[in-house]
Amino acid sequence: MSNVTAGTPAIEFIGVDKRFPARGNSKEVLAATNVSFSIAQGEVVSIIGPSGCGKSTLLNMGSGLAKPSAGIVKVAGQVVEGPNPHVSFMLQKDLLMPWRTISQNIEFGLELRGVPAADRAKVSDKLLAQCHLGGFGANYPHQLSGGMRQRAALARTLAVDPLVLLMDEPFSALDAQTKMILQQDLAHTVAAHKKTVLFITHDLVEAVALSDRILVMSERPGTIVEEITVDLPDRSNPMARRKRAEVGPYVARLMDLLKIDASTEVH
Numbered sequence: 001m002s003n004v005t006a007g008t009p010a011i012e013f014i015g016v017d018k019r020f021p022a023r024g025n026s027k028e029v030l031a032a033t034n035v036s037f038s039i040a041q042g043e044v045v046s047i048i049g050p051s052g053c054g055k056s057t058l059l060n061m062g063s064g065l066a067k068p069s070a071g072i073v074k075v076a077g078q079v080v081e082g083p084n085p086h087v088s089f090m091l092q093k094d095l096l097m098p099w100r101t102i103s104q105n106i107e108f109g110l111e112l113r114g115v116p117a118a119d120r121a122k123v124s125d126k127l128l129a130q131c132h133l134g135g136f137g138a139n140y141p142h143q144l145s146g147g148m149r150q151r152a153a154l155a156r157t158l159a160v161d162p163l164v165l166l167m168d169e170p171f172s173a174l175d176a177q178t179k180m181i182l183q184q185d186l187a188h189t190v191a192a193h194k195k196t197v198l199f200i201t202h203d204l205v206e207a208v209a210l211s212d213r214i215l216v217m218s219e220r221p222g223t224i225v226e227e228i229t230v231d232l233p234d235r236s237n238p239m240a241r242r243k244r245a246e247v248g249p250y251v252a253r254l255m256d257l258l259k260i261d262a263s264t265e266v267h
C-alpha cells in the first residue's frame with residue numbers, strides 16, 4: 001500500500017476552503033479557508049488551533065469523508081475523490097466494535113479488503129506484540145483499560161499499512177501518564193515504519209514532543225498562520241524530548257500565537 005514514488009508528498013492541501021451550506025436556522029459556515037501545506041513521506045506534523053477553527057474538517061477532507069469547497073487535497077500525489085486506501089484514521093474515541101475481540105477489531109480493515117484469515121492473523125499477532133497487547137487478542141474491548149483500547153485502536157489503524165495516519169486528538173481522553181506512554185508507543189512505531197502522520201491536538205507539549213513541524217491555525221475560518229519547525233532531537237523518543245529545556249520556549253511561542261493568556265475565555 002505504501003509503495004509511493006519517493007519524493008512525492010504523502011499529503012498536500014492546495015488552496016483549500018471548506019464551506020458548510022446553510023441548513024434550517026443555521027447560517028452558512030466557512031470552516032476553513034485558503035489552507036495550503038505539504039507533508040513529506042515519513043514526516044510527523046501537528047495542527048493546533050482554537051476550538052472550531054476547522055482542524056477536524058481538514059482531516060475529514062484528507063480521508064475523503066468530506067470534499068473541499070475550493071482547492072484540492074492530494075494523497076500520494078493523487079487528488080482525493082473519496083475514501084482511499086492510503087489513509088487511516090484514529091480518533092479520540094477508540095471506536096472498537098464491542099462484539100468483536102481485539103484481534104478481530106485489528107483485522108477488520110483487512111477483512112474488508114478480502115485478505116485471507118491466516119494472513120490477517122499474522123498481521124494482528126505482530127501488531128498485538130508491537131503495541132504491547134500480547135495475550136489480549138482474544139479479549140473484548142470492555143475487558144481492557146482506556147489506554148489499552150487506544151493501543152488496540154492504533155494497531156487497527158496500522159493494520160492496513162496506510163501511507164498516512166490521520167489522528168484527531170487520539171490521546172486527549174487519557175490520563176497524563178498513560179498519554180505519555182502511548183505517545184512513546186506511537187512515536188516509536190511511526191519512526192520504525194516510516195509512517196507519515198497528521199496529528200491534531202490541543203496539547204502544546206504533545207505537539208512539540210511528537211512533531212517535526214507544527215501548523216498553527218487561526219480562529220474560524222481557519223487558515224494556517226504559522227508553521228514552526230521543531231528543531232529538537234528525539235522525535236522517536238518523546239519522553240526524552242519533553243524533558244529538554246528547549247520545549248518551554250516552543251510552548252511559549254505557540255501560546256503567543258494562539259493568544260492564550262490569563263484573560264482567555266473558556267468556551
Ligand SMILES: Nc1ncnc2c1ncn2[C@@H]1O[C@H](COP(=O)(O)OP(=O)(O)OP(=O)(O)O)[C@@H](O)[C@H]1O
Nearest residue numbers: 020029031049050051052053054055056057058220
Ligand atoms: N457537517 C457540518 N455541518 C455544518 N457545520 C459543520 C460541520 N462540521 C463542522 N462544522 C463547523 O465547522 C467548524 C469547524 O469544525 P471542526 O470540527 O473542524 O473544528 P475543530 O477545529 O476540529 O474544533 P475542536 O478543536 O473543537 O475539535 C465549526 O464551526 C463546526 O461547527
